[in-house]
Amino acid sequence: MANWDLQALRSDFPILGSSVNGRPLVYLDNAATSQKPSQVLEAVDRYYREQNGNIHRGVHYLSQVATDAYDRAREKVARFIGAPSPRDIVFVRGATEGINLVAHGLAKCWLKAGDEILLTRMEHHANIVPWQQAAEQSGARVVVADITPSGEIDLEDFTRKLGPLTKVVSFVHASNALGTINPAREVIRLAHEAGAVVLLDGCQSAPHFRVDVSVLDCDFFVFSGHKVCGPTGIGVLYGKKEWLERLPVYQTGGDMIGRVSFEQGTTFREAPEKFEAGTPDIAGAIGLGAAVDYLDATGFDAIEQAEQKLRDHVAPRLREIPGLKIYGDVEAKVPVLSFTMDGIHPHDIGTILDTDGIAVRAGHHCAQPLMKFYGIPGTARASFAFYNTTEEADALVASLRKISKIFA
Amino acid sequence: MSELADLYQEIILDHNKRPRNYREMPECTCSAEGNNPLCGDEVKVSVRLDNDTLSDVAFQGQGCAISRASASMMTGKTKGRTASEARALSGQVRDMLLGPEAAPPPEVGDLAALSGVRKFPARIKCAMLPWHTLEAALAGQATATSESGD
Incomplete structure (x- = not known):
């Protein structure tokens, strides 16, 4: 934290200087999507301006440059989550596609009638519906x-x-709706003892603390690029080598084949290419590479400290607001604060905060079974990132106090 | 702040806090359940039709202040009307929220308080959901969604 210069960090994010409804933007919807630093925007821009060629198929200069940049992004992502090899990283559109790919594959190569798929009541719909299909x-x-x-x-x-x-x-590392963190290593160990294959949904853990898939020992890990300061449309599926080999192909087409023949049939490449049919989101992957570089340079020790400080600042002030209840109000969590206010629907909270330039999410957070568990239609969710300030947290608290008065 | 004051007018806040005709209606002749898949809002509208007249209208469900107030005002405003009058009123509310900007027609009465919603596009579906649901009930359909129409 010694060298933590919040204003310098904030100036890396052009959008943070903008106004909404005549007020300075207070962006507290980071669990939905994070903002992007110039370093990421420039990497994407540079690709299209200077490096744009298709990968893995041209003999020409630009194709090679693009291929190198794409492969480097895969290496960066592998290092970012502690994967043994870049070959264990499959680029997908997002965590949702990653889970669909695994569920679809396991339904074909692993699951049989009578088997059980164990989920939890706190999963995002993206970690429920693909398994119902499987x-x-x-x-x-x-x-x-x-x-x-x-x-x-x-x-x-x-x-x-x-x-x-x-x-x-299959379970969530940190809850998108509550911010609570599950004891992933312990759960994975228990699951392995029972002979199950384990997928860990890292959408809300990867942005907030250092993830090491080798230590966690999960068989699959997914996260979305746009939640870790990267572009939308790119995500990561990590799989242990033996599982990526075992899983059947998902989408098929160009780039993922060994040989295509009407007479002799078609063969496929090895993972990760066998899961990356067609031209991938090259710019997205390069942008994601720049994003993980940015987070690494910022440092997760510093990020965790900054976010802890924000949480310590805002949580007690929220608890003081009459009728406000925080869900998942525990000590160890990512900086997601999900709350209800007596007699005030989350959407009304969200709309009024927006008129003050404050962005939060209101609703069921794609976790309807979790909302049912608590017996509520939804919550308002303020989710912080390391670039948020205590002044922004104070603006949230002041606006919520105003809402309390309007609905009194 | 003025747009916000237009949205959460006193009458809206009052109907939100003390919704009228918020009850079950076991003797209803038709009913429908409406939901907004994006936000999870749910409303059930029950109607007792005597010949072609809505002799009783009630609602239940969970939703924001805008949808509750809209539903509450709707029940009071449509009671005693014919089905076609109720549908016409629904059309006037829709025009008030989505049509060209104009002074609300006198027929809508207190419902004019909903006109502030037009400045908040994300919330128009909240205001319309009870009306879609009423129309579905009158048409003999069991369900309505905020995704239909508009």
Whole structure:
């Protein structure tokens, strides 16, 4: 933290200087998507201006430059999450596509009728619906582990539901709706002991703390580029080598084939190329590479400290507002604050905050089963990033106090 | 602030806090459930039709102040009207929110308080959901969604 220069960091993000509804933008919707630093914008721009060629297929100069840049991005991402090799990194459109790819593949090569897919009640719809589809295709069954009232996996219930029939465990590292962090290593160890393959949804962990997939020992890990200061349309699927080899192809077409023949049939390349049919989002991958460079240079120790400071500042002030309740109000969490206010619907909170230039998310956060667990239609969610300030947190608190008065 | 004051007028806040005709109606002749898949708002509208007249209208559900106030005012305003009058009123509300900017027609009465919603495009669906649902009920459909129409 010694060299933490917040104003300098903020000046890396052009959008943070903008105004909304005549007020300075206060961007607290980082769990939906993070803002992008100039370094990322410039990397994408440079690709299109100076490096634009298609990868893996040209003998010409630009094709080689683009291929090198794309491959370098894969190396950066592998280092970013502690993957043993860049070959364990598949570029996808986002975490959603990553989970679909794995669920689709496991339905074909691993799941059988009567098997169980163990999820938790706190999953994002993207980590529920693909498994419901996989269950339908394979005859397997989705089983749901309960969570504790404070918003973490109920390990007792999880252990009870984990058994010889459990073939897949898929769960969230840090909750998008609550910010709570699950004991991933412990859950993965238990799942492996039961013989299950494990997917970890890292959409909300990768932006906030150092993830090491080798230490976690998950079989699959997914995250979205746009939540880690990268572009939209690019995401990452990490898979252990043996699992990427085992999974069947997902989409098919150019770039992922070994040989195509009407007479002798078609062969496929090895992972990761066998999962990257067609021209990929080259600019997106390069932008993501620049984004993880940016986060590495900023440093996760400093990021964690800054975000902890923001949380320590805002949480007690929120709790003081009459009728305001924070969900998942625990000590160890990412800086996501999900709350309701008595008698005030989250959408009304969101609309009024917006008139003050404050961006939050209001609604069910693509986690309807979780909202049902708490018996609420939705929450308002203020999600912070390392570039937010305590003054912005104060603006949120002041606006919420005003809302309290309007609806009194 | 003035746009915000237009949106959350006193009458809207009052209907939100004390919604009228918020109840079940076991003796209803038709009802429909409306939902907004984007935000999860849900409303159930129940109607008792005597011949062609809406002799009773009630609603239930969970939603924001705009959708609750819209539903609450709708029940009071459509009670005693014929089905075609109720549909015409729904059309006037839609025009008020989505049509060219104009002074709300006198027929809409208190519903003119909803006109502030037109400055908040993201919220127009909230205001319209009860009306879509009423129209669905009158048409004999069981469900309505904010994605239809508009």
